Amino acid sequence: MTRKLVVIGAGMASGRMLEHLFEAEPGAYEVTLFNAEPRGNYNRLMLSPVLSGEKTYEDIVTHDDDWYAAHGVTCRFGERVVGIDRAARQVIGEAGAVAYDKLVIATGSDPFIIPIPGHDLPGVIAYRDLEDTEAMIALGEQPGARAVVIGGGLLGLEAAAGMAARGVEVTVVHLMGHLMERQLDEAAGYLLRKSLMDKGIKVLCQAVSKEIVAGPDGRARALLLDDGTELPFDLLVMAVGIRPSVALAKEAGLAVGRGLQVDDQMVTSDPDVLALGECVEHDGALFGLVAPLYDQAKVLAHTLTGRADRFVNKEVSTKLKVTGCDLFSAGDFAEAEGREDIVFRDPARGVYKRLVLEGNRLVGAVMYGDTGDGAWFYSHIKDATDVSEMRETLIFGPAYQGGGSADPLAAVAALPDDAEICGCNGVCKSTIVGAIQGGAGDLGAVRACTKASASCGTCTGLVEQLLELTLGDAYAAPAAQPVCGCTDLTHEDLRRLIKAQELKSQPAVWQELGWTTPNGCHVCRPAVNYYLLADWPLDYRDDPQSRFVNERRHANIQKDGTFSVVPRMWGGITTPDELRAIADAADKYGVPTVKVTGGQRIDLLGVRGEDLPGIWADLNRAGLVSGHAYSKGLRTVKTCVGSEHCRFGTQDSTGLGVKLEQILWGSWTPHKVKLGVSGCPRNCAEATCKDVGIVCVDSGYQVSVAGAAGMEVKETERLADVATEQEAIDLTVAFVQLYREQAKYLDRPYKWVAKVGLDWVKAQIVDDLDTRQALIDRFEISQSVYRKDPWASEAGETALRARYAPLATLSLEAAE
């Protein structure tokens, strides 16, 4: 006897199920198929190639009219099912009811629409079906059309690339820090972003959409972000995720969690109702890719025909269908104990691969640029192969079992010919390689004929690597100390490469310079963070997570985990009001120790971490700001009383000290920087053992640099004698900026000057007035970002302030 089967949804899952059913037992069921879309089953995955113009709709139809007719399927396409009457075993369509013996729900999922104001305006679409695709295709026919895509996941990027291929100007707005964060890690996300930008697509990460505004015609016109940015568009595509389409099932009283719940046989809480596809939830899991749905289709067809089978959810793999963006991701990167990473990068080819191992098994793989081995890794993940035997060479793929290792010279080899190697003398790579090929066989010879590395010397390592690359084994480079275990590069090479290759983010550094770890370590990250912010003050945003606790918490950590708070006292000057505020704060927060520091200010020691924003806010109210007693930045400017009060004073040393501190405060430097200004050669401010020391004399100012009084004690060296206060200030600022741009992280100025030579420093800032001014200008640009009180921003912003408090407190009750 033929039984009646009704199927709701003619999508990819139910389509495959019907194929299995008709193959296993043709004629067992008389099928009625509803579909809200006015068409039958087509390959939804292929909408992206249709959008980009590589395919047409006709190419992607899976089941045509003939197929349905041949299998006796009653098609009710373009008709939405509005109810299920389980008691009467009836499905109610918009055009009437139909009875069933067995019912299959395959309603797929609904695109999630972020409920921001304006989300329901015309001109806002999702990316799910042919209609959406056609709307985007139509946009491409409009000259100069602009689109915004919210969502940097698989769908959003395929929509963006497809529209861009049709000449639309596209901006992708993504909430997270990098694209496709669910499938990719940061390095792969960085490479992907780079290839999309090469296609002319603008990508904004960490961008929060606030509102969609309408134009005079009532159509959506622009997207507003929470930072005030306004992005005008002709069409907005929201591709931020999907939700199982379960309204119908819920109303029918079936068990629904996040999705329509099914057992291993794909049966819902009603034995006559089965379900599959993106609408279901199986064992807590939801689905968004087609591979597991095909397994479900087979199981469901078997259940309908009385064969034993069970659905097992396996790992899935993802590929982005965007031409020129070759990426692959499979398996699991989520939290678990005992996992280990293997990372391989080839900056020259833009290749990145990462494998995640758990014990002897491969559990995840991400690759970008060269995904040829994706399927091989995926099969090892699915089969849970024991990979211990090939662990060492696993990352090189099947072809390289037993093969080589990453090339430490790759980063330099990858540089374009016009990359500037020597910044002082403006010498590019091709000039140096040309000189080497022309017979310059060592560093001295290259210096002599190109001037490369003949000035400050920080590019010496790179020149040596070029010698090694060009001459091969014929050149033996002196061994240099790499930054840390994550790279073979020295600090000097790293700094030069960040400039030469215009690397402006940490993932860019890790990838382009071939880091061997996923995201650095506590040694290289603070250095990389500093170099990036010093070289690209307007492009790069400081990363607190790459800073030592003192700089992240804006306070010195003490051995018992409490902190010390040191407000700035400009040039050592304070007022009764400030002192009262400090005394009040000390009382209010129970500060155990109040100490006068060696830097002419007051230290409140023993403040609890949670109290920091509170005490800062109190001190801020009295006009006191952070003294940066914790930073690799400007610390103190020590002064003496000078001509204002002292009978020997020749100039206003206090006033000059205050001015210098106000110009320099907040700046980040390779190591800390301390200044001293004394009013006469008696030198009561001990200026001649500071990083910059100024001694006032009758004829003007003696500016000296590179002193030390810590682990080493060393007198400063005279930079220049100048007549005016302004010149003294200019020289100081130019010196600090030169140090910021050139020195190795954690070298104090005296160490750096010893490497480059005081004569070179003089040539830059004393003799060459243009260079001096350019340095001052660049310092000002950087200070436009950093001359701010971190206490005020941390204590003022609720979100930042919250980070000083515990995340949560579990009470005893809760824990039992």
Next chain:
Amino acid sequence: MNWIDIGSIEEVPLRGARVLKTPAGCVAVFRTAEAEVFATADRCPHKGGPLSEGIVHDRKITCPLHNWVFSLETGMALGADQGQIATYPIRVENGRMLFDASAVALAGAL
């Protein structure tokens, strides 16, 4: 198992940490990737440094006081140093962090 919602993953900075106060002492909650968190004891076995204030890299934490490095997965000190920190069950579901409170209850009872 007693899974308790301790907050949204967004409340922990990427490659950063927050503290969870429990009857058995402070627990450090680390976020190593967009959707990956770990929980360990907050006290460094060397001299009690607050690990939640350290630098998070890969699935490791460097103590802020004297730079010992620990695996967040096994709790073992890495490199030349000897020691181990307790690790606790934690997982992420729909952007919420779930912490197994029974783990600290047990630890507290010991």
